[in-house]
Amino acid sequence: xxxxxxxxxxxxxxxxxxxxxxxxxxxxxxxxxxxxxxxxxxxxxxxxxxxxxxxxxxxxxxxxxxxxxxxxxxxxxxxxxxxxxxxxxxxxxxxxxx
Amino acid sequence: xxxxxxxxxxxxxxxxxxxxxxxxxxxxxxxxxxxxxxxxxxxxxxxxxxxxxxxxxxxxxxxxxxxxxxxxxxxxxxxxxxxxxxxxxxxxxxxxxxxxxxxxxxxxxxxxxxxxxxxxxxxxxxxxxxxxxxxxxxxxxxxxxxxxxxxxxxxxxxxxxxxxxxxxxxxxxxxxxxxxxxxxxxxxxxxxxxxxxxxxxxxxxxxxxxxxxxxxxxxxxxxxxxxxxxxxxxxxxxxxxxxxxxxxxxxxxxxxxxxxxxxxxxxxxxxxxxxxxxxxxxxxxxxxxxxxxxxxxxxxxxxxxxxxxxxxxxxxxxxxxxxxxxxxxxxxxxxxxxxxxxxxxxxxxxxxxxxxxxxxxxxxxxxxxxxxxxxxxxxxxxxxxxxxxxxxxxxxxxxxxxxxxxxxxxxxxxxxxxxxxxxxxxxxxxxxxxxxxxxxxxxxxxxxxxxxxxxxxxxxxxxxxxxxxxxxxxxxxxxxxxxxxxxxxxxxxxxxxxxxxxxxxxxxxxxxxxxxxxxxxxxxxxxxxxxxxxxxxxxxxxxxxxxxxxxxxxxxxxxxxxxxxxxxxxxxxxxxxxxxxxxxxxxxxxxxxxxxxxxxxxxxxxxxxxxxxxxxxxxxxxxxxxxxxxxxxxxxxxxxxxxxxxxxxxxxxxxxxxxxxxxxxxxxxxxxxxxxxxxxxxxxxxxx
Numbered sequence: 020x021x022x023x024x025x026x027x028x029x030x031x032x033x034x035x036x037x038x039x040x041x042x043x044x045x046x047x048x049x050x051x052x053x054x055x056x057x058x059x060x061x062x063x064x065x066x067x068x069x070x071x072x073x074x075x076x077x078x079x080x081x082x083x084x085x086x087x088x089x090x091x092x093x094x095x096x097x098x099x100x101x102x103x104x105x106x107x108x109x110x111x112x113x114x115x116x117x
Numbered sequence: 118x119x120x121x122x123x124x125x126x127x128x129x130x131x132x133x134x135x136x137x138x139x140x141x142x143x144x145x146x147x148x149x150x151x152x153x154x155x156x157x158x159x160x161x162x163x164x165x166x167x168x169x170x171x172x173x174x175x176x177x178x179x180x181x182x183x184x185x186x187x188x189x190x191x192x193x194x195x196x197x198x199x200x201x202x203x204x205x206x207x208x209x210x211x212x213x214x215x216x217x218x219x220x221x222x223x224x225x226x227x228x229x230x231x232x233x234x235x236x237x238x239x240x241x242x243x244x245x246x247x248x249x250x251x252x253x254x255x256x257x258x259x260x261x262x263x264x265x266x267x268x269x270x271x272x273x274x275x276x277x278x279x280x281x282x283x284x285x286x287x288x289x290x291x292x293x294x295x296x297x298x299x300x301x302x303x304x305x306x307x308x309x310x311x312x313x314x315x316x317x318x319x320x321x322x323x324x325x326x327x328x329x330x331x332x333x334x335x336x337x338x339x340x341x342x343x344x345x346x347x348x349x350x351x352x353x354x355x356x357x358x359x360x361x362x363x364x365x366x367x368x369x370x371x372x373x374x375x376x377x378x379x380x381x382x383x384x385x386x387x388x389x390x391x392x393x394x395x396x397x398x399x400x401x402x403x404x405x406x407x408x409x410x411x412x413x414x415x416x417x418x419x420x421x422x423x424x425x426x427x428x429x430x431x432x433x434x435x436x437x438x439x440x441x442x443x444x445x446x447x448x449x450x451x452x453x454x455x456x457x458x459x460x461x462x463x464x465x466x467x468x469x470x471x472x473x474x475x476x477x478x479x480x481x482x483x484x485x486x487x488x489x490x491x492x493x494x495x496x497x498x499x500x501x502x503x504x505x506x507x508x509x510x511x512x513x514x515x516x517x518x519x520x521x522x523x524x525x526x527x528x529x530x531x532x533x534x535x536x537x538x539x540x541x542x543x544x545x546x547x548x549x550x551x552x553x554x555x556x557x558x559x560x561x562x563x564x565x566x567x568x569x570x571x572x573x574x575x576x577x578x579x580x581x582x583x584x585x586x587x588x589x590x591x592x593x594x595x596x597x598x599x600x601x602x603x604x605x606x607x608x609x610x611x612x613x614x615x616x617x618x619x620x621x622x623x624x625x626x627x628x629x630x631x632x633x634x635x636x637x638x639x640x641x642x643x644x645x646x647x648x649x650x651x652x653x654x655x656x657x658x659x660x661x662x663x664x665x666x667x668x669x670x671x672x673x674x675x676x677x678x679x680x681x682x683x684x685x686x687x688x689x690x691x692x693x694x695x696x697x698x699x700x701x702x703x704x705x706x707x708x709x710x711x712x713x714x715x716x717x718x719x720x721x722x723x724x725x726x727x728x729x730x731x732x733x734x735x736x737x738x739x740x741x742x743x744x745x746x747x748x749x750x751x752x753x754x755x756x757x758x759x760x761x762x763x764x765x766x767x768x769x770x771x772x773x774x775x776x777x778x779x780x781x782x783x784x785x786x787x788x789x790x791x792x793x794x795x796x797x798x799x800x801x802x803x804x805x
Contacts, residue, residue: 055400059397059399060200060573061637061638061640062397062399062400063198063200063399063403064200064640065640066399066400066402066403066404067195067196067198067200067233067399067403068195068230068640068642069229069230069233069403069407071400071403071404071407072396072400072404073404074407080440082440082536082537082539082540083441083442083445083446083537083540084442084540084541085540086536086537086539086540086549087536087539087540087549087638087639089440089536089643093227093229093230093407094226094227094228094229094230095227095230095642095644096642096643096644096645097640097641097642097643098532098535098536098539098549098639098640098641098642098643099638099639099640100539100548100549100637100638100639100640101540102638103638103639103640
């Protein structure tokens with residue numbers, strides 16, 4: 020894991036500024052996944068469903084009362100628990116910069 | 118271990134071995150697999166369980182073009198890993214000798230996700246047909262697919278299908294016949310004679326991964342020729358899974374000394390790859406598969422022009438409303454009330470109809486044969502009384518309930534409920550998916566407890582089972598509505614409900630504290646709302662009803678006879694006497710209810726059915742038999758006191774007998790405790 024974090028900062032230093040976790044995204048924001056820092060089992064599940072470093076995802080909405088959030092990934096809607104979503108680091112997509 | 122070794126001779130189960138084609142339908146959830154299955158097999162289906170597993174197995178048959186087809190509808194899954202039992206069951210079944218051809222059903226509007234599973238299936242190297250479903254929707258969006266190119270890329274038949282209209286469904290079978298017995302004169306299909314999918318360049322991983330897979334492949338092939346051939350997975354699949362550190366495959370291979378070296382190699386290679394890419398192996402492999410998929414999609418998808426869809430806006434609005442922070446919860450409550458209202462109104466109407474006609478027939482029979490004719494008592498009052506009691510008291514409620522649940526499931530509402538309730542469910546130690554099984558539990562605890570297998574960890578499964586088994590099922594509701602609702606009004610029903618749900622909350626919190634570990638997080642697909650397919654819904658409702666008729670009604674009729682005999686020979690007294698300290702003193706119920714509550718363990722509604730039968734037998738109405746307080750206590754105890762016998766069995770199968778008995782004991786104690794408190798509470802209250 021240590022290697023991974025280092026690598027991000029070394030190769031893409033500018034990303035470290037824009038880095039945030041999925042839970043902090045606005046509704047409708049499009050982002051790119053940088054890192055999934057979950058247990059192996061959940062990581063594998065997310066990877067199979069297309070939530071991988073480099074994948075484009077769009078935050079659709081949050082459930083009321085700090086509940087789970089819904090994202091669009093690979094053309095379908097996925098609900099992810101808030102705790103897990105907070106372990107997914109994302110970076111702003113170019114399109115939302117302007 | 119034996120589950121990995123498919124029985125060789127099970128293939129001959131078809132009536133004519135030569136002309137039987139065994140098909141497995143595989144695909145993601147919600148892609149229209151069941152619709153295709155229903156289109157093909159109609160009503161000749163059976164719903165059972167996979168041997169030794171708690172996964173539902175749907176099987177159907179049909180005769181088509183001179184061939185007999187055995188079709189198995191595999192559970193909807195996203196991958197062939199070991200994430201859920203469904204995934205393990207599916208891959209074991211596919212490589213068994215029971216499958217001739219896989220039909221991989223794909224939602225063509227969501228190619229990326231669906232093809233991921235297709236790529237996993239390809240690695241199993243079984244002859245396969247790809248069915249591109251929902252082509253009508255895709256074409257409406259002005260998008261088309263290059264089917265010729267798809268066939269060339271996959272080296273497999275790829276067919277367009279519109280399952281809801283039945284378009285292209287039977288062509289799948291024609292293709293299957295062609296693949297098994299290619300017509301000799303047809304040069305085209307001879308040229309393309311496909312036995313198992315050629316692993317062309319499309320499934321090739323990137324250079325580093327592919328190198329490692331090939332290295333493993335060699336040693337696996339060597340080990341396979343040396344060892345006994347009980348392993349049905351193709352070597353390449355084994356290689357990939359060993360790289361992935363797949364628990365089941367490891368278990369399978371570690372028994373064989375030949376594979377010791379291979380496993381060590383795999384561990385070494387995995388480390389090398391992870392170091393090289395700076396990612397874990399699942400991320401590496403998944404992203405390479407998605408890379409391949411994107412390359413294919415770029416080639417085959419033809420976008421004519423972007424056109425906004427108007428149709429989806431209703432679904433979007435509905436989605437917005439049902440997940441709204443206020444309206445969402447209002448709708449959830451309304452849906453639950455709606456389920457009961459629908460079930461109860463229809464059930465009550467039909468129930469009265471059957472009751473009335475039975476009573477008038479009874480009068481007629483009695484006037485002809487006399488009231489105390491022994492045989493008439495047993496066969497008419499006992500057996501037929503039990504039959505009509507079962508019909509009027511149970512079936513009329515069960516059928517509309519099955520129907521409503523199927524509608525909710527098919528339309529896509531249930532995941533929304535999970536989305537809304539996830540946060541609250543964390544408070545009692547589970548995540549939002551438990552809401553789905555609990556809503557199902559309102560119908561029948563048996564399928565609902567079975568549904569708890571959707572929970573990811575053992576801990577959540579156990580807590581979900583306990584909570585779901587406490588949900589008042591349609592049968593318990595029949596008692597509550599038929600007794601308290603009918604004679605005391607809906608207000609008291611709501612009070613009973615409130616008590617029931619406080620108990621669920623309490624038990625959840627306690628289990629959450631007692632059980633080691635902590636709650637995992639929700640990962641769930643939420644598909645768009647769609648108009649339910651009533652064809653499928655009616656068939657499913659009928660299948661479930663049929664199961665109920667065959668399994669439950671005979672018990673009810675038998676018990677009707679038994680009860681009549683017990684009444685005639687006066688055997689009720691001793692049983693009721695033994696139970697009377699609890700029933701009479703602590704709960705304040707008539708002694709006779711002891712036996713009814715015992716029967717209720719078989720099916721909860723029996724408590725009310727038998728009560729009515731008993732009342733009729735001694736010539737009283739229920740109002741004359743029970744006081745309002747007794748009705749409330751009786752209903753409350755029936756709601757809580759025990760999961761029915763079938764539920765206990767299912768719980769035992771899903772976890773262990775120990776856990777099933779623990780739950781049973783817990784719920785009986787709770788019911789007696791709370792029932793007594795309510796009883797004495799009322800006494801105290803009325804005393805003042």
